[in-house]
Amino acid sequence: LEDLKKFMSDFNGCDLKKTATQLVFSDGNPKSNVMIIGEAPGAEEDRQGKPFCGASGKLLDKMLASINLDRNKVYITNVIPWRPPGNRTPTENEISLMKPFLLRHIELVEPKILVAVGGSASKAILNFEGGILRYRGIWKEISLSNSLVIPIIATLHPAYLLRAPNQKKLAWEDLKSIRSKLKELND
Ligand code: URA
DSSP: OHHHHHHHHHOOSOTHHHHSSSOOOOEEOTTSSEEEEESOOOHHHHHHTOTTOSHHHHHHHHHHHTTTOOTTTEEEEESSSSOOGGGOOOOHHHHHHHHHHHHHHHHHHOOSEEEEESHHHHHHHHOOOSOHHHHTTOOEEEEOTTSOEEEEEEEOOHHHHHHOGGGHHHHHHHHHHHHHHHHHHHO
């Protein structure tokens, strides 16, 4: 992981690096069963070099706590490791450029389950079409080049939930589904 981080911070093929303060690589426990994948760092993440440490990170922590998880029990990264200017959504080009790094990142962590947070991350990994409300909460699998097959679920982004709190009940369904899946895997 340290090698991957170094390799990514030395990579000059993505213009987002030029406007960002620093690479935002990951947070949490790399030995945990759950790997959470967000979209891209925002202003606070860009400052601190840590994913989900701003307002949406606080809500993410609460969501995790509701199913008895915290940053010692999950590992967190983003599809895009540099803050897009003005927090714009990453382009398809930027996503396909950075996706091989993300896939390598997943292979190195070897989580038991993946949680894609928000539409951008879900589409990047699962090639979904259409809005996230159509495919959140549904378990799929991804196959990695080292023959690992990992269950993955898409859920709503905490930044979206802050704007649309009445959708929290859907996120709660997803969280319960994650809790059951983890229980299944541990039994
Ligand atoms: N939103 C994301 O998708 N990732 C972060 O790290 C912060 C906000």
